[in-house]
Ligand SMILES: Nc1ncnc2c1ncn2[C@@H]1O[C@H](COP(=O)(O)OP(=O)(O)O)[C@@H](O)[C@H]1O
């Protein structure tokens with residue numbers, strides 16, 4: 001029933017992107033140009049770049065949310081070891097919870113929808129809700145929760161499906177500064193502890209350095225890779241570069 005995470009290992013590629021280029025069919029606009037990177041299992045990658053550069057386009061292409069009818073995609077995307085099916089889930093900027101379902105019902109919804117045993121689904125949901133520190137709020141409805149709490153429910157709803165890769169698109173940008181710091185710390189703790197392979201999009205350098213093991217820095221659109229920074233090298237970023245990154249934050 002619950003897949004053990006103990007077998008998760010670093011240094012095994014979970015995702016390999018090679019020469020990815022993406023063009024929207026409706027406008028003919030090239031949104032992403034020749035992007036290559038890889039990500040090991042259990043690691044957190046940040047895609048950092050200015051607003052409108054093509055971050056969401058990259059994320060949605062990898063996760064399958066952007067259809068090939070909408071965009072022409074060139075290059076290679078290989079996920080997992082290519083043999084077993086990989087589960088992917090996305091956490092969006094807005095929590096998008098179902099307003100008529102309480103916290104527990106929101107989290108268990110995905111499991112119930114795919115036909116899991118209801119009792120087991122609830123049991124598993126309760127555990128995940130506890131991991132985002134909302135065990136006292138299981139009966140609350142979204143409108144009764146702060147935005148930060150709603151975003152924690154949103155994460156719980158993604159985690160309950162036990163994804164092999166978790167995508168997060170600017171998950172903290174709707175939160176006020178203080179809430180943001182707390183929710184970021186909690187997300188980081190959970191993703192690291194559970195070794196969830198994650199890719200998150202941000203235009204904030206501080207957020208990227210706090211959360212990620214690896215950062216890919218994109219140019220203005222069409223997005224191409226300006227730099228790939230390993231966590232160990234983050235201290236070596238020159239000040240001019242930091243100022244440049246901070247200019248992404250409007
Ligand atoms: N569905 C779409 N159809 C056509 N163009 C799009 C679509 N979605 C995004 N774009 C364009 O692609 C570029 C990159 O957008 P996006 O990936 O959303 O940027 P970011 O997430 O970095 O802010 C922008 O110029 C945007 O206008």
Ligand SMILES: [Mg+2]
Pocket residue numbers: 055056057169
């Ligand atoms: Mg975006």
